[in-house]
Amino acid sequence: MELWYTEKQTDNFGITAKITQTFVTEKTEFQDLAMIDTAEFGRMLVLDGMVMTTIRDEFVYHEMVAHPALFTHPNPEMVLVVGGGDGGVIREVLKHPKVKKAVLVEIDGKVIEYSKKYLPEIAGELDNPRVEVIVNDGYMHIHDHKATYDVIMVDSTEPVGPAVELFTKGFYQGIYDALREDGIFVAQTDNPWFKADLIQTVNRDVKEIFPIVRVYTANIPTYPSGLWTFTMGSKKYDPLQVDESAIPEIESKYYTPRLHKAAFVLPKFVEDLVK
Incomplete structure (x- = not known):
């Protein structure tokens, strides 16, 4: 089974990345936070469903x-x-x-x-x-x-x-x-x-x-x-x-x-x- 993360960037468009590992998923005092590892862009920080940064770019x-x-x-x-x-x-x-x-x-x-x-x-x-x-x-x-x-x-x-x-x-x-x-x-x-x-x-x-x-x-x-x-x-x-x-x-x-x-x-x- 493959696990993919998708960011819905508009109502009609998004990007998706294959996840290799999930480190953290947490609802903080201010936002939903996830730290995941992806096959294409490496480790990735996601806040409220939006990619904040990745190791690759x-x-x-x-x-x-x-x-x-x-x-x-x-x-x-x-x-x-x-x-x-x-x-x-x-x-x-x-x-x-x-x-x-x-x-x-x-x-x-x-x-x-x-x-x-x-x-x-x-x-x-x-x-x-x-x-x-x-x-x-x-x-x-x-x-x-x-x-x-x-x-x-x-x-x-x-x-x-x-x-x-x-x-x-x-x-x-x-x-x-x-x-x-x-x-x-x-x-x-x-x-x-x-x-x-x-x-x-x-x-x-x-x-x-x-x-x-x-x-x-x-x-x-x-x-x-x-x-x-x-x-x-x-x-x-x-x-x-x-x-x-x-x-x-x-x-x-x-x-x-x-x-x-x-x-x-x-x-x-x-x-x-x-x-």
Whole structure:
């Protein structure tokens, strides 16, 4: 008998993967959590029926959340990651020697606990002395830390359950206030095939708050449609003005200095969404 996991990404479409082992299925205080092993993508974290990360393709998402913003800001000493309890974005943030402190605020401590146990390749830097891990509500942390951070990264699930507030205009305003005078923020903003309305709404809201707003994309095969967007809001620095020849090479599998600007070149139908 074969066991398969299916994520129903719309009412009429989903993706499926053959399961080789189930490690954890638990209803936490905030969401349904599963940690499984798959034949195609290796170990996989699933929250509320949605794939969050897999061993095989996790590097794309985590690198593309972290590096475009950190190579746009000239001195990102204080960095906040909201969500991201698997630790992948933190791992990438720590590749930047200018970062003196990285704060992770994850609402669900079980995500951190099980990621450390079953995804050590991803979560391995959560105990780094440059990292402070806080199990709390990221929305409230933003509200309570005015003018504190150089870069804020929102590594959230899709806008369901505890992540709903992380896609609101009030949250983006709170991020603006929590950033220093030349700060940058970046958030994952879903896919343009199934969530075009969400991308448009986020883009409109962020543009009403930040003077510089850019959208970029990456290919992540286990995420709905495979084409994923990220939205960057900046108070001062434009990622398109970065001298790519001055970007140092870092250990990576997806991000490169040449890709830095190329990622912001959007397919026409995505460009039309954010005009």
